[in-house]
Amino acid sequence: MRKALLAAVLEARPVIFFDNAKKHITSEALEGFLSSQDYAGRILGQTKTFRGENNAVVFITGNGCTVSPDMRRRSLFCELFLEVERAEDLVFQNNLEVPMLLERRTEILTALWALIRDWDKDMRPKPSRSNSSFPDWSEIIGGIVEHAGYGCPLETPQIEAAADQDGTDMRALVKAIANGAKLKAVQFEEVVDLARAGGLFEWCIPPDGDLEPRPKATFARLLKGYDRRLIGGYRLTLLDKGRNRRFQVEAITK
Numbered sequence: 001m002r003k004a005l006l007a008a009v010l011e012a013r014p015v016i017f018f019d020n021a022k023k024h025i026t027s028e029a030l031e032g033f034l035s036s037q038d039y040a041g042r043i044l045g046q047t048k049t050f051r052g053e054n055n056a057v058v059f060i061t062g063n064g065c066t067v068s069p070d071m072r073r074r075s076l077f078c079e080l081f082l083e084v085e086r087a088e089d090l091v092f093q094n095n096l097e098v099p100m101l102l103e104r105r106t107e108i109l110t111a112l113w114a115l116i117r118d119w120d121k122d123m124r125p126k127p128s129r130s131n132s133s134f135p136d137w138s139e140i141i142g143g144i145v146e147h148a149g150y151g152c153p154l155e156t157p158q159i160e161a162a163a164d165q166d167g168t169d170m171r172a173l174v175k176a177i178a179n180g181a182k183l184k185a186v187q188f189e190e191v192v193d194l195a196r197a198g199g200l201f202e203w204c205i206p207p208d209g210d211l212e213p214r215p216k217a218t219f220a221r222l223l224k225g226y227d228r229r230l231i232g233g234y235r236l237t238l239l240d241k242g243r244n245r246r247f248q249v250e251a252i253t254k
């Protein structure tokens with residue numbers, strides 16, 4: 001992923017498109033790229049590094065997938081619900097083909113310019129909410145769209161793909177670890193067994209068999225990210241290191 005993103009920066013691409021993503025979308029490299037004004041990396045096959053301005057907009061299409069919390073807060077979502085069972089049975093009244101878009105280019109640009117001009121005439125009002133990852137973009141684009149009467153595009157999406165599934169699973173996991181106790185500590189293997197029994201973190205933990213090194217490391221990093229944080233009325237604390245590491249859950253009462 002880092003090499004693909006660096007290649008896009010080298011070529012000064014305005015758009016990066018990932019098509020037909022599956023399952024759970026999570027990538028430290030991509031998440032960081034989305035909110036970085038510039039991007040640096042080592043050029044493939046060379047010892048040289050390159051740093052360039054990041055002006056790319058990233059588009060991802062997916063089918064029945066979910067995203068990580070960091071990906072969610074850095075993204076805008078558009079859900080296309082397909083009512084028919086087979087996609088090929090859907091009948092389109094207007095096909096968005098390139099010739100048609102080019103034919104209507106003047107009309108489209110005129111409409112967009114009207115939205116901007118009207119927003120500017122009314123002293124550029126800000127949107128009802130912003131996005132800390134893209135503050136300038138949020139105030140301009142969000143302000144234009146909401147002022148035109150289309151609602152705030154920065155509202156939290158109410159769709160399954162954008163749900164914080166990791167957060168939901170983590171709340172269920174700490175509750176399972178506590179199992180009614182006010183203070184309890186377990187080993188990593190016990191955490192994996194409880195997650196598996198509850199059908200949690202299925203994108204990382206298979207339903208049976210031993211946990212392979214890569215998903216094991218991924219799950220361990222995920223748990224570390226919740227260290228000392230309050231989760232559904234409990235505080236998760238990582239104790240000791242290495243093979244002796246334990247995961248302590250403590251009920252917090254107000």
